[in-house]
Amino acid sequence: MKKLFGNSALLCVLAIFLKPALNGAPAGEAAKNDVLIAAMQQELHRAQGDLGKLDPAPYFISYSVYDQDSAMVVGSQGSLINSIHARRRSADVIVRVGTAALDNTHEENRGSALTSGSLPLGDDSDAIAHVLWQLTYGEYRKASQAYLNVKTTTQVHAQEEDTSPDFSQETPQSHADYEDLSPQPDRHILEEIARRYSAYFRKYSYIYSSNVVLAAQTMRSRFVSTEGSHVVSTGAWVRLAIEAETRADDGMELMRVETFQAENPSHLPAEAEITARMEKMASDLKALRAAPVAEPFDGPALLSGRAAAVFFHEVLGHRLEGHRQRGEQEGQTFTKKVNQQVLPEFLSVTDDPTARTLNGVDLGGWYEYDEEGMPAVRVEVIKDGILKSFLMSRMPIKDFDKSNGHGRAQAGLMVTGRQGNLIVTSSHTTKDSELRQKLIDEIKKQGKPYGLYFEDIQGGFTLTQRAMPQSFQILPVLVWRVYPDGRPDELVRGVDIVGTPLAAMNRIVLTGEKVEVFNGMCGAESGSVPVSAAAPAMLFSEIEVQKRAHSLNRPPILPPPGFDATETKAGGRP
């Protein structure tokens, strides 16, 4: 299962709170003084020379070092719950043994190519070299052992359907981005913001549980390989996530989440906008508690742009990841559909990690180089409904033998093809203000009693393995029944959107004009990576929803402290 969720951690702070930027040396000077990359290159060279004499010899070694400065602050009910600040420096050592045609990463052995560990935080090149040496000879053993198994397995098993090599041939890259990292926001300021925002929910007796999570990360990554690549790149993000939860009388847990993500704190919304969103969260939750439970339904539906974006990320995006076309366990929904119609012809999809903003919103899936040191590339995956390409790491698949800069992973995990910024565009649009009427027209045409409008979702997941049904589930949080007879829309609760990808995507009839962005963290085999999905609102002729499983626990027996009429002691609400 893969997931995208918007309700995870991270941080907001206004630019005026920032510490003054550190005065950094000019880029050229910084590169010259980079003790770490010098130590990496020296150890890489030594490993290549010494291990190269052994049998089996590595044909590729790379070192990736991630220097991360992270903060996470959690507040609830006006108090801090956690405040964590960490500097970490970790190294991923990759060793490939054999040949590019067949190496130790083959099929199930992918993990054998990577060993990670913590590196010294400072510039002690002796210590850095020693740790890299430890990691490298350990990794070489793992890789060479796996390679022997791979050779035997390929002899024993029947020939695989896709006989592509295990590693693509690429041009070595050279890039040195020594720009100053944006400074980490002052932690005490973050703590004050977490306290202030989280105190906002104190006045609502029905919001039982709430959190404000602020997180910030700056990272410089260094990549060197025996192919001669040398890539230094930087990245930063901040996120603010606000969660509030209540419970209906039947025990159903109802949650609202708002997340704000940007490259730096000054790009986050102002406090007035955030508090307005929190007020809407509170009123949504109140309405949801009173809302009827929705019934299973199959009929016309309208997805807001954000909902449609998550829908495409889950239902389509994950199935376009290159490695899924090759794995013998994978469902391979689209593997043999290249140059065939997979979407209505008015829809096109690109994954463009080089896009930094869209409609003024920072895109979470922006990067310049992927984790294999390949430059990010805009990929037109679907053009006018026809499948053109996949999201490729350096693992080739049939007819696609090169990376297109989508090899992504979190530190410590082996790269796979992943989404960056998945952007859906449409040539068959109508004004967003007219979409509701189009939905009503569709309801009438089908003779249904009502249709559904999905205003917001909290995330979703999809199954791509062969052993499981090729289904997806999207978890909406705000769902409205829209009636054709002029009655007002009715909020309902407790449904999930379900379906299978090929059927569902061909039910799209029409889209709105305005493209909306959903920023989130996406989890899959290669870990958690920041992504964006963007899409216009979409009208579906048919969407299926099922009842959501929920807790049967009653709401809390006693009122929250301070709301108890019989109470006179300390701890009353402000």
Add this chain to the structure above:
Amino acid sequence: MTTIQRSDGRPRPSARMQKLASVPALLIALLFASICVQAKDTQTSADDDPVLQAMRAELERSKSALKLEGMAAPYYIDYHVTDMDTHAAEAAFGALRTNVRLRFRFLRVVVRVGDYKQDSFFGQGQGGLDFMPLDNDLVALRHEIWLATDSAYKAATEALTAKQARLKQFTVDQPVDDFARAEPVVSIGPAAKLDFDSHPWLKMLQDSSALYKTDAQIESFDSALNFAAVTRYFVSSEGAVVRSGQNVYDLRIAGTTQASDGMRLDRSHGYAVTDIKELPSEEKLLADATKLLATLEQLRDAPIADEEYRGPVLFSADAASTVFSDLVGENVLGLKPDLGQPARTKGAFATSYKSRVLPDFLSVVDDPTLASMNGRSLMGKYDVDDEGVKAVSVSVIENGKLVNYLMGREPIRDFPASNGHGRARLPQNNPGPSLGNMIVRSSETSSPEALKKKLIEICQQRELPYGYYVETLGPQRVPRLIYKVWAKDGHEELVRGAIFGDLDTRTLRNDLIAVGNDVNVENHPLNIPHSVINPSILFDELEVKRANANKDKLPDYPAPAVASK
């Protein structure tokens, strides 16, 4: 494969933990990172401590009104808050790799439904763990306790039914109460503070781990510190109100190398104390690190132990500490067996009550009330245990005979009451019977020199060319430093790759023949801080074999040359 975060039927007690577990893995890793340290107030009474105030206010409210219609109200509620302020740092090869300060508070709520005879303490009814606000803000503190209490009560109600249904599957001959009554204790001790200048300590870590440069065959050499101030708060519906603080300072160095045949050789040395002043000076630490490196070098060159040996073995008090900790300490705990099982306790002494478990010249007492011994602070010191029961000294083995168990508030057959040994594992788990300060004493002792002489005499009597002397043991009682003591002239020869064949509770009872007049004090900071105090011991006969350990390959290429010496 991952799962999506969503609302479902999971129990609430750890809701906040689950929430945090759902944030990206990267951030979870940061839980081992630093946090700002807030100046903590020093309160002297329960009334001006906001944490205790919040705990008591919610306890009162829950006692008077927490009840589901048609279901039983709780008969017992307790709240346990653990406030931890920690500093962890590690240096490898002379350079700092980790340096994090972290503070957090945990809340554990136990609500019991039923009665002392049979209650809901089962499965989810045992309570869960939540993060507790760090600020001393009454609304926020009470809000968290309120939520946790509500879910603990609901979980308890369901757990009681589940437990009763389960018990119907068994015939229970001698029913034992589920929960022991205890006199409520009110004891407000000072909160613990972590107040030290980290710089000299970080320098010590770097300087000591930099000594790897003196030996090109060292594969890893690390120094680490874990300093913590832990304050525990406890209130119960029976009336207990407890606040207690403890500091733990743990410093250790560890190194590994390989012999030329590939045998992996490990050495480590730790210092665990409750007063920072007892930690070694930089000179002492460097001297100890140098010595540790020297023993690694000696081990590399040492011959491998013979395949067969059966004869006398002398354990230093340090090595004997591991023996007593593993073979006695773990077995004198009055742990209630799993539901439906008829045994008295879990562990090797389950059927040994009133039987001989040690030679008759040995006795064992666990005394948590002792703060120090021979000038060393004892980590197992506490006044009130984590179930609100006053700590008392308990004599568990008298003249070799097992006469008592260390008890928490979960009774076992014939032991209906707690003796103040119910302690929670850090960061915070269910309290259960645990060691405090375990003291092994002998009615007959000899000097260590006399013990060595005796070892040689036995060898000579049995025409054995040598006996063994064990200086220190590693995990699983594997010797780290073990010497042949040659009968002909008494000289000691270090060997490697030896393990014991039959070092168990039976040989400890039957083959331990003499005890030294020396004393080793070993503080154990992990999980539940405790101490073990014991003399050196001589076994008449033990089997020592050659370890059947893998001999790893040596590194495939040499370590990088050191540029700066």
